[in-house]
Amino acid sequence: MDKIQYRYYDIHVLVVTIMVKEVWIIRKLSLVLLSFGLFIAFSSPPLEVADAAAKAKTYKNCTELNKDYKGGVARSASVKNKGGKTKHKPFVSKELYDANKKSDRDKDLIACEK
Numbered sequence: 753m754d755k756i757q758y759r760y761y762d763i764h765v766l767v768v769t770i771m772v773k774e775v776w777i778i779r780k781l782s783l784v785l786l787s788f789g790l791f792i793a794f795s796s797p798p799l800e801v802a803d804a805a806a807k808a809k810t811y812k813n814c815t816e817l818n819k820d821y822k823g824g825v826a827r828s829a830s831v832k833n834k835g836g837k838t839k840h841k842p843f844v845s846k847e848l849y850d851a852n853k854k855s856d857r858d859k860d861l862i863a864c865e866k
Contacts, residue, residue: 808847814855814864824865825849834860 811817817825823840827849833842835858842862849856849863856863 808845808851810851811855817852817855817864818866821848821864822866825852825863826865827861831861833862833865834858835865838865840866 811820814824821843823838823842825848826842826844827846829844842865849861852863
């Protein structure tokens with residue numbers, strides 16, 4: 753083999769070695785970033801739950817609650833009103849209902865329905 757073939761072979765081996773190292777570095781970096789992302793995702797509480805719990809205001813009575821929620825507050829969308837037909841549709845919020853459960857006199861899971 754002459755010198756030109758040796759040089760081509762050496763350059764080819766060098767390029768392949770560099771490419772293999774780059775792929776290895778990219779894989780390691782991807783693994784580190786993925787691990788960090790998963791750690792952050794599972795270590796912090798969900799924002800919706802924290803915000804909803806913080807927003808659940810307790811009202812003194814139904815008059816106060818009905819100023820903000822005309823139809824009252826239902827624990828879930830599937831509950832039915834025991835008292836008959838109402839004028840307004842209740843706002844659905846488990847956290848808000850739980851904070852104002854004392855105002856649900858007929859225990860139908862709708863507080864202060866109108």
